[in-house]
Amino acid sequence: MTTLLTGARVLGGEVRDLAIHDGALVDPASIDRDAAEVVDAAGLVALPGLVDLHTHLRQPGGEQAETVASGLRAAAAGGFTCVFAMANTTPVADTPAVVEQVHRLGLESGLATVRPIGAVTVGLRGERLADMLMLHRSAAGVTVFSDDGHCVADAELMRRALEHAASMDAVVAQHAQEPSLTRGAQMHEGALSAELGLAGWPAVAEAAVVARDALLAELAGARLHVCHVSTAQTVEVVRAAKARGVRITAEVTPHHLLLTEELVRGYDGRYKVNPPLRPEADVLALREALADGTIDIVATDHAPHAPEAKQAAFAEAAFGMVGLETALGVVQQSMVETGLLDWAGIARVLSTAPAAIGREPGYDAPLEVGSPAHVVLVDPAARRTIEVGHLRGRSANSPFLGVELPGEVRHVWHAGRRTVRDGAVLAAPDAGEAA
Numbered sequence: 001m002t003t004l005l006t007g008a009r010v011l012g013g014e015v016r017d018l019a020i021h022d023g024a025l026v027d028p029a030s031i032d033r034d035a036a037e038v039v040d041a042a043g044l045v046a047l048p049g050l051v052d053l054h055t056h057l058r059q060p061g062g063e064q065a066e067t068v069a070s071g072l073r074a075a076a077a078g079g080f081t082c083v084f085a086m087a088n089t090t091p092v093a094d095t096p097a098v099v100e101q102v103h104r105l106g107l108e109s110g111l112a113t114v115r116p117i118g119a120v121t122v123g124l125r126g127e128r129l130a131d132m133l134m135l136h137r138s139a140a141g142v143t144v145f146s147d148d149g150h151c152v153a154d155a156e157l158m159r160r161a162l163e164h165a166a167s168m169d170a171v172v173a174q175h176a177q178e179p180s181l182t183r184g185a186q187m188h189e190g191a192l193s194a195e196l197g198l199a200g201w202p203a204v205a206e207a208a209v210v211a212r213d214a215l216l217a218e219l220a221g222a223r224l225h226v227c228h229v230s231t232a233q234t235v236e237v238v239r240a241a242k243a244r245g246v247r248i249t250a251e252v253t254p255h256h257l258l259l260t261e262e263l264v265r266g267y268d269g270r271y272k273v274n275p276p277l278r279p280e281a282d283v284l285a286l287r288e289a290l291a292d293g294t295i296d297i298v299a300t301d302h303a304p305h306a307p308e309a310k311q312a313a314f315a316e317a318a319f320g321m322v323g324l325e326t327a328l329g330v331v332q333q334s335m336v337e338t339g340l341l342d343w344a345g346i347a348r349v350l351s352t353a354p355a356a357i358g359r360e361p362g363y364d365a366p367l368e369v370g371s372p373a374h375v376v377l378v379d380p381a382a383r384r385t386i387e388v389g390h391l392r393g394r395s396a397n398s399p400f401l402g403v404e405l406p407g408e409v410r411h412v413w414h415a416g417r418r419t420v421r422d423g424a425v426l427a428a429p430d431a432g433e434a435a
């Protein structure tokens, strides 16, 4: 089948046609137009399929909150064609059996590619290293390792993990949170945490780990990736490390680009997340850092939780927010509408760069003839108030419910296969539903 997309603003710039044939982008002049399915893309921006380096799919073990299939519906709805699935499942993704299961469930869904992330330490316990080489050599081909949800706090373990990663051109993605500085922490540490009587999570608990890890990565000649950077102070540490030539990359989440700690005033568990929402000065520094390349990518940290886990009293509520379905709109609002990034920049931070960090092929020449047809058509002029119906995963713990966001994902192709049509996910059955 051949599909012709007419009159799209490619990467927000030049208006031209795109053609999809046999899973790849082909020259529109080379196709038989009469036989092609035509999609009118006038007024729509064409982006490459988005790549999320930080998604929690919860399967195995957390299927009431999300499954691979339901998480991929959320991903497709948000314009993602590839997600890297975090290792904090039950059991933990520290064996080939688990990463191969998650990988296979992704293939069965077909809505997007799933790249399982391997645990750095056995059981995420921070005591001894997982068999990283075996995970890398498994059928899942792990290239990203992370204990996310936990910090690899032990410096010796982190050093060895970086050395192993370097030997297989993999990357260690660190959840930077010094545990001894954040015991019982509920929200950002500052005047507001004192006022609200909630235990604080000081900014230095993040920056201190990033500074240490940058030095260890330099020593090991390894690639280090910093998960969910949340403070201006960490931005300065990353900037200095990059200036020294350290192989360090960093991500920011959509929620840290738009929301501030002020939301915690109502003690609503929806706004509880790790790392916590920060003051406005940090939000503005994160936007500047993403615009100037100090922060390389946006990653959702999509963290679904069952309603009970989020409706508890603030101190007992689970940390985490869903984010796949709303990521592009939040980034449009915080980066495009502020003039900090253009659409080509959005394609870089949400597709090309995360794919490069995760060594996912097929995203290095976005929307060019010969590339796999991972294509998103987004209507940048649309505005919508986010409702539960917009969330296509199993969980609705979004901080953006009731919030108006710009942009709407209209159509998505994953390797030439249509996954979203007119804003509706072409859902595959959810095998986990019966389980």
Ligand SMILES: NC(=O)N[C@@H](CC(=O)O)C(=O)O
Pocket (backbone or CB within 6 Å): 056, 088, 148, 149, 150, 175, 272, 273, 274, 275, 301, 303, 304, 319, 320, 321
């Ligand atoms: N971000 C969160 O608040 N929660 C994540 C873990 C994590 O990303 O640290 C989760 O797994 O729920």
Ligand SMILES: [Zn+2]
Pocket (backbone or CB within 6 Å): 148, 149, 150, 175, 227, 228, 274, 275
């Ligand atoms: Zn984390």
Ligand SMILES: [Zn+2]
Pocket (backbone or CB within 6 Å): 054, 056, 086, 148, 149, 301, 303
């Ligand atoms: Zn996470």
